[in-house]
Amino acid sequence: MANPIALQVKDLKTYFYNDQRCNKAVNGVSFEIEKGKTLCIVGESGCGKSVTASTIMQLLPTLSRIEEGEINYFAGDGENAPAIRIDQLERNGAEMRRIRGSEIAMIFQDPMTALNPAYTIGFQIGETLQYHTSLGKKEIRQKTIQLLADMGIPLPERRVDEYPHQYSGGMRQRAMIAMAMACQPKILIADEPTTALDVTIQAQIFELMDDLKKSNNTAILLITHDMGVVAELADSVAVMYMGNIVEAGTVEEVLGQPRHPYTRALLQSIPVLGKGRNQRIAAIRGSTPDAYDRPVGCQFEPRCDFASPDCSSMPDEQNLSDTHRLRCWHPQRDSGSE
Ligand SMILES: Nc1ncnc2c1ncn2[C@@H]1O[C@H](COP(=O)(O)OP(=O)(O)O)[C@@H](O)[C@H]1O
Ligand SMILES: [Mg+2]
Structure with a gap:
């Protein structure tokens, strides 16, 4: 049976505004994390992982705004009603300050x-x-x-x-x-927590996070580039591309039966040692479009080998199972496209 939910994010949109131009950094992201489970968010640099995390912490960068969406934090044990509910109209700053650091904590990319x-x-x-x-x-x-x-x-x-x-x-x-x-904390958000650390220390820290998850029933949102870490620690995985979750599911579904061309390319790419986290993913041609000038339809269309005229409109999300979700006009199978 599923565990109770610790964190629920519904259709979250966080945009940046700059000289009348808009960067839809997070553009309709939804997910849930159960108590005592780890959700990993993966995706190339700039796809909106950190902005999603800071929106959840209610620590938004300047010039950004929550446009739409809802975030529910279920901090206590076995409660049904959210401890805090945040939508775009009500930020609930005082309540958030109270739980930040106790019920919900974040490990930032930049320690300072x-x-x-x-x-x-x-x-x-x-x-x-x-x-x-x-x-x-x-x-x-x-x-x-x-x-x-x-x-x-x-x-x-x-x-x-x-x-x-x-x-x-x-x-x-x-x-x-x-x-x-x-x-x-009951909810721990870790944004690429171990970049810059050597592998032995990395392993040690991931073990401590896993202990916290088991002993304290902490829900963990882990942002990482490392598919090895995903395979080892994640219960579920969300793949982000240009502000959308393009595929999500259990770790077995997403790593074992990936259906989105982007997920498949991501899994084929092998990080090059020493190149750091900004390296481009080798298996995918082209680069991510200008964030202030995005494609209107599927964001991956300009780089996708399976693109067709359909892809100039945004595909709806479809459910492949109770847990496996996909946003793509051309779901892939091992034997080729459908
Ligand atoms: N402080 C900021 N000011 C302006 N734009 C930002 C800021 N932080 C992030 N962005 C933009 O938001 C988008 C998502 O960025 P981010 O969430 O940091 O990506 P990542 O997945 O690498 O963590 C990118 O287009 C990025 O340029
Ligand atoms: Mg980031």
């Missing part, structure tokens, strides 16, 4: 989004623990050191009293992850 340069790492993690737990001063310090040790930070007893600028980039990232996990 979350860390304050003026305070020691220990103080910042301790502050989170103090605010959200009933631990005493001494226990907080012990717990903070333990969290840093868990993240593979060397000499945590000494490092705890250092400032962010005394940490390397990778260590800052780990300190931020420690802070996000400190209060055992």
Whole structure:
């Protein structure tokens, strides 16, 4: 039986405005994450993954606006009604501030989004623990050191009293992850949390996230480029392209029976070591269109080998199973197109 829902996003649209021009960065995204499950969002750079995450956190970049949609956060255990409901008319800022960092936490792509340069790492993690737990001063310090040790930070007893600028980039990232996990959130959003970290530490951090999911029933939204990570950690997968989810389903459905030409190309591409996360996906010809001048129909049409005149209108979403969703005029099968 399905678990209760932790986070529900319905037809979310977040647009950027610049000199009368509009970038439909997130253009009608819907998904749900059950308690104790991990949803991975994958897709090329610029497709709207981070904007989706910051919209859910209600930490929107300047010049952007939620145009439409609804976000429901079900924070407590076994409740049916959402703890907070946000639609484009009502932002619910005060409520959101209360749950941010306790019920819902985010690991950002850039650690300095979350860390304050003026305070020691220990103080910042301790502050989170103090605010959200009933631990005493001494226990907080012990717990903070333990969290840093868990993240593979060397000499945590000494490092705890250092400032962010005394940490390397990778260590800052780990300190931020420690802070996000400190209060055992019910919803954890992790935006490419381990880029810049070496594989051993990556594996360690993913294991800690998985532990949190199991012990605390945390729902995890994990944004990643790494299909290996998806295969290992995801319960379900959503593939994004230019602001839309083009295919979504269980990890078995999306990785095992991909039906969208884009998903298939994504799975064929092998990342090149050392090229970083902005590398273009080798198996797909062309590049993503100008975000301020998008195709009117299927966004993938200009790059798709199976494009036909149908593709100049946006395909509706179709359900291939209870969990497998697809937005494409030409679903693929292993034996060729339908
Ligand atoms: N702060 C910002 N100001 C203006 N445009 C932005 C900003 N952040 C993202 N965008 C635009 O929104 C779209 C989605 O970006 P983003 O969500 O960051 O992609 P990614 O999938 O790589 O995380 C892109 O077209 C990007 O240029
Ligand atoms: Mg991003």
